[in-house]
Amino acid sequence: MRSSRLFAPTLREVPSDVEMTSHALLLRAGFIRQMGAGVYEFLPLGWRVLNKVSDIIRDEMDKSGAQELLLSAIQPEELWAESGREGPMSDVLIGFQDRRGTKYYLGPTHEEIITDLVRKNVRSYRDLPLNLYQIQMKYRDEPRPRGGLVRCREFLMKDAYSFDRDEAALDTVYNRMYEAYVNVFKRCGMDITAVDASGGAIGGKETKEFMLLTDAGEDSVLMCPKCGYAANQEIADFRLVDASTGDEKKQMARVDTPGAHTVDEVCGFLKAKPNQLIKTLILMADDKPVAALVRGDRDLNEGRFRVLLGASKLEMATPEQIAACTGGPIGFSGPVGLKVPLYADEETLGMVNFIVGANEGDAHLVDVNWCDVAGKVTSARLRFAVSGDLCEKCDEPFEEKRGMEMGHIFKLKYAISEPLNAVYTDEDGSEKLIIMGCYGIGVSRIVAGVAEVSNDDNGLIWPVSIAPYQVQLICANVTDETQLALAERVYETLVQAGVEVLYDDRNDRAGVKFKDADLIGTPIQVVVGKLAAEGKAEIRTRVDKTAEPVAEADILANVQARVGG
Ligand SMILES: [Zn+2]
Structure with a gap:
């Protein structure tokens, strides 16, 4: 892609209500634009990052044995009434009526819809197990959207749902999904901590949240430095210390x-x-x-x-x-x-x-x-655990950290299949409830999360795996025929070899191009400048600006080695 053609309007000034670093940088670099409260549009650079994250998730889900499908974002109200979750989730449900007066909700999550699909099509134990996932926009009427892509009213999510015969089978798929999640976050270049968590309005007992630890996070995580226990503040277990003073009781x-x-x-x-x-x-x-x-x-x-x-x-x-x-x-x-x-x-x-x-x-x-x-x-027990409370397992004082939730896995068990009567016929002919799990990843939130923790004063720093482009090629001076000719040849060579290149061919000052390249955060930079006279370009990384002069014939191999590593 040539920068001269790229639709990536940069912003000099971010709106004053923008608080998070990731939000500001994604706006400034032209990855996203705000359409309304908690509603964002992905511009070409942001869309490329979002798709790369989706592809990594898709790959790991497929490897884990899950099957992709696409459910409707339009959900009949009657299914929500049937599951009993219409009340508990009423604050975030966005509903409407069609011309016949039938009520619908825009899907905030898909347990009801997929369980309805499965109960209509699964008859016997031979049809199980099933693990089905989709990558789709979700809609929640968040009272307080924040942080750009962190908490939105429309956001991209990967949601998976498992259907099994018994608890042992659920445990197996739950553990497999845990491993898949670990792989997803690793491949996205994220350092994630899995913590015990609460099922919230979704229900479910055993739950893990995958937290990105950052001061910008809105969750509190209690961590035991001794035994490694980590839990969301909402459910962290702690040992109660007897603080009674033995003072004599006085008269009220x-x-x-x-x-x-x-x-x-x-x-x-x-x-x-x-x-x-x-x-x-x-x-x-x-x-x-x-x-x-x-x-x-x-x-x-x-x-x-x-x-x-x-x-x-x-x-x-x-x-x-x-x-x-x-x-x-x-x-x-x-x-x-x-x-x-x-x-x-x-x-x-x-x-x-x-x-x-x-x-x-x-x-x-x-x-x-x-x-x-x-x-x-x-x-x-009605209060939150806080820093200094003692770990129930080993009496060590907890450390409290801020975290941003990137994903969660729940053992839903029968919380949805029971009210919806999703059953199967077992080997002995008896009818049994299907046991369920659900597994979510905030795809658009990952984009914000990486941007939040991977940046510097000059802009974003993307890991190669999810960068909008792997390489930013910069022609320092397009009016210099030697420089332009070499840059064009390098561009063709890299593109032919399948390298993703953003080529800054604009007739602008070199300083402007370097600034924009740093703001966008492409991990590898190839600069065609004065060394073009010797048939060389300079290759450097976004993080380490030590430039390596490389002869034209060796540029492709050098770039490929950096992309691969
Ligand atoms: Zn402990």
């Missing part, structure tokens, strides 16, 4: 705390530490109020709480709902005298003489003890 008292809503404000007012306070959070679980009690310096793990309650929907209560069930305004809730089910984080049960809201405006209760909380209290 009401104190005025005018205008002190937040933990910091209350602590400032009462000269207390956040760990002496218990936050009372009012939530609506399937539209019924519940209270979650966590220490002032902790955060409620809503996912864990939802699972504990067995609720399909859990939301923070509105100020009106809080007033209705506590009698007080938001920020002043407390467990004393509260008439909603109380769930206390296990850590709070050892606390004495703590501070809580008084369920009235501008007031708190101090020196509260559990005997003052008359109602029944259910003890549970």
